[in-house]
Amino acid sequence: MDTTKTQIPDIEKMPESCPVCDMMITLGLGNSICQSLPTNERNKCHQLMKPLEDKKSSAVDTLASILVELGDEQMNSSLDRVNSIIWQATEKAKSILISQGKLTKEGLPIEGR
Secondary structure, eight states: OOTOOOOOOOOGGGGGHHHHHHHHHHHHHHHHHHHTTTTHHHHHHHHHHHHHHTTSOHHHHHHHHHHHHHHHHHHHHHHHHHHHHHHHHHHHHHHHHHTTSOOTTTBOOOTTT
């Protein structure tokens, strides 16, 4: 298993525990992983998330099951996609805030606003 993309979260910056948030994030990531699989493999993947949907498994246990069954290549690909979407959204928000006069062209806050 390739762990080069795995980052240990900064515990001090982690928000308070939110099991529902963890479940939603896991379901989103899990569905992304499943959709990237060949059509004939998607049902098996979705079945791995069923215990989480039924609140019989945790987010961590569900992702571990997906990793064990499918490997990490699909997960890393989905995480790359998530990071790309976040980056694009950040750039778009920055552009909007610059056009509204709330940020400088360099993306820095304008003092006094």
